[in-house]
Amino acid sequence: MGLNNLHAEDPTVVIEHSQELRQTIVYAQGELHLGVIKWRLANRYKVEADFIEPRVPYRETIQKPARGMYRHKKQSGGAGQFAEVHMLIEPWVENMPDPAGLTVRGKELIQLDWGGVLEYVNCIVGGVIDARFMPAILKGIMEKMQEGPLTGSYVRDIRVSIYDGKMHPVDSNEAAFKTAGMMAFKETFVQAAPKILEPIYELDIKVPEEFMGDVMSDLPSRRGLILGIDSEGKYQKIKARMPLAELDKYATALRSMTQARATYSAKFVEYQTVPPNVQQELIEAYKKSQQEEA
Numbered sequence: 001m002g003l004n005n006l007h008a009e010d011p012t013v014v015i016e017h018s019q020e021l022r023q024t025i026v027y028a029q030g031e032l033h034l035g036v037i038k039w040r041l042a043n044r045y046k047v048e049a050d051f052i053e054p055r056v057p058y059r060e061t062i063q064k065p066a067r068g069m070y071r072h073k074k075q076s077g078g079a080g081q082f083a084e085v086h087m088l089i090e091p092w093v094e095n096m097p098d099p100a101g102l103t104v105r106g107k108e109l110i111q112l113d114w115g116g117v118l119e120y121v122n123c124i125v126g127g128v129i130d131a132r133f134m135p136a137i138l139k140g141i142m143e144k145m146q147e148g149p150l151t152g153s154y155v156r157d158i159r160v161s162i163y164d165g166k167m168h169p170v171d172s173n174e175a176a177f178k179t180a181g182m183m184a185f186k187e188t189f190v191q192a193a194p195k196i197l198e199p200i201y202e203l204d205i206k207v208p209e210e211f212m213g214d215v216m217s218d219l220p221s222r223r224g225l226i227l228g229i230d231s232e233g234k235y236q237k238i239k240a241r242m243p244l245a246e247l248d249k250y251a252t253a254l255r256s257m258t259q260a261r262a263t264y265s266a267k268f269v270e271y272q273t274v275p276p277n278v279q280q281e282l283i284e285a286y287k288k289s290q291q292e293e294a
Helices: 002-009 031-044 131-145 174-189 209-218 250-257 276-293
Strands: 014-018 023-027 059-062 066-074 081-091 106-111 117-122 158-166 194-208 225-232 235-243 263-273
Touching: 002 014, 002 031, 059 081, 066 158, 066 174, 081 174, 117 131, 131 158, 131 174, 158 174, 194 209, 194 276, 209 235, 209 250, 235 263, 250 263
Parallel strands: 117 158
Antiparallel strands: 014 023, 059 194, 066 081, 081 158, 106 117, 194 235, 194 263, 225 235
8 A cells, every 4th residue: 555655646656566576566766766665665654665676587498309208196085186298398499390200280389478489289199198188288388387497487488299198087187187297397397408598688878988987897797798889979878788687776886886977778688598607596596495485
């Protein structure tokens, strides 16, 4: 209620409830503005709030093909659950040939809400898995793709081919095949050289000439890549690329480097693979957070 009231009073305070990041994001004009918001929440609305860095919307994908299977078997009293799913997962690229050595019965190309593609291929021969269970397997895969094994981020750009399996005349049902599809995907994904992708932003930085050296030397320390420089009167315009993970608090750093005379704008351009050391840090941080939640 406090945040909504603050937004009503000051439209530059923007509130977003991010389902993907599982955070409430507050947009403001800078760190001083955020400090004022925090103070008002505490003193006017008696709400003590923790202000932490926003999470980064990473993506996960794979670099090589892998095969895997999972058998889901559950017996408790009456009817049990049984399903076995074998799958081949591959990195998806446009116009890729059909999977080698498999008979393709049907394909479904799904444009994912979070960007990227899932291609779902039915390669079942001889009715080892009934056609009515194929959507349940897809549902399980899609569910796991919303919480990737490496960092819990969305998974993208993958082809999944279902080529074998088993079912039981009594114990097989949609729930069993959904679980088998989900677990087969999870276990196969980690065998396929998984990698983490991070959002890259393009920056336009306008800086007075006398501070050019400080700004230019600071960019590489933030994994920034300088693309070009233009002149505009007594100002220089630097075009650069920087990962979103490094952009947090950049406005404050830029202000302190340039006596508050430089400005910048940023826009998202693409996802790129994170460096190996960063990937390892992200995986370890995710494991630690999972253990703490457990």
